Amino acid sequence: MRAFSPTRTRMQLIYHALFFTFVLMQAALILLSSLNQRPWSWWKRGANLIDAYGAVTGTIGMYPFFAPAVHPQWFVQVHAAGPPVYDEVLGSGLLGQEGALKLASIEDSFVRSSNIPLLLEFVSRQFFERHPEYKTVTITFGYYRVPSLTAWKHGERTSMTKSMDMTFQHFN
């Protein structure tokens, strides 16, 4: 192959050697991070640099899509006493599927970091900004309970199970 002909200059060889080393290191980063291994963690400043590089370039990461189990889908419901009564499941007014998936990811992020009250506070803030006419809002958090296959055959359908609610008041 031409790429390895003896006519290649020394500079080209050095460049290719460096590029090859870079690719090998990338492969090592991909493999180690997927196994949740960080052998560079002992190297204080360098470790941060490698972590930053890996996170920005997508070299470091794990890929547990829907694994080991499929978690339930969460919901946030907004209820404000009227008149008129305001009742809406967050995201139900979204136009696209992509927006709905992003919203589901937001809810999931807050569940994983055990910060559900903070999420509810954000939702209430957004609600009062858009609907200043209301003074009190109750935000409910919960999950969609999918019935078992057998129960579904007997007519049971996906239902909403409440796990937490918080009431917020708006003061001018």
Added chain:
Amino acid sequence: MSFDAIFFRSAGARDATASSISWASMLRSGLGCVLLFQTLGLWLNLKEIMGPGATVPSSIAELVGQRWEPSVRWLTPLLSHAGLEGQKGYVFCFALYTSLLLLLIVNLRPKLTSILVFVLHSLILGSSRFAIYGIDILANVALFYCVLAPARVTQGGDTVWRSTLVLRLLQFHMVVVYVTSGLAKAIGPQWWNGGAIWLALGMPALRGLVDARPLLAAFPALATLAGVSVLVLEIAYPFFMLPKATRRVWLPLIIAMHLGIGLFLNMWSFALMMIVLNVCAFGSEYVARLSGRLSGKARNVREEQFLVQGEIDHDEHFPQTVVG
């Protein structure tokens, strides 16, 4: 075995040369299309996802991240100077990102466009950190490969070597993604008994074009079969994707699995992203051959025919051919 043999001959000279010529441009165009599809969907609800009025305000998402993590906040002084404050700044970045995706699709200034899209994508992710899911992670990975791959590959030039090396890295990354994902699924019982499939289908956010639940209720074994099939396809990915003989079977199976995700779970952007990555990493040769035949351009086909027939001096037959 020599270095040259390991990286160029082992998978077949035709694979190494023909695929490496076109895979990067295919990846840029395909990725551009998928991300444009996702972006157009997000435009409808942009103010919910990103900006000061989002469900989780971007200022919070930016604050939570490390100082080195890119976000639109980095551009705030520049945007404010241009009169683009608050939501306007985020809309501007998103509009710029959307426009650059169009350039990525047509492979205009591929290297520069790839770098700009990669940077803007990272900034947008940093400002909507809590809304990140599978497609965003893989888009980041794919965009990095677009940046790494040479812009144009000249036959017989050094770029072939570099392009092939990056392609091998992408293939390795795909193997890691599938195997780790498959093994993580196999740990729990849900994928072995079909429960995972049933639960995913029951989620309101993942309601697809086709509701498969009545079918699964009638034939419960189908859910188990689907779950185990996913495990087999993912865990056995390297054993069947790397050898060329089995790749012809495994690649369509993987594509079918992702089409199923799109059709039944309505995760079209994620499904299309995985299809593009798989086709570019392992099937660019087939696509190049097909498009060569369809477009009637004899050059690529002739080139492949020569390579199939045996050893030829490539540069003698195709002096300085530039393929985008």
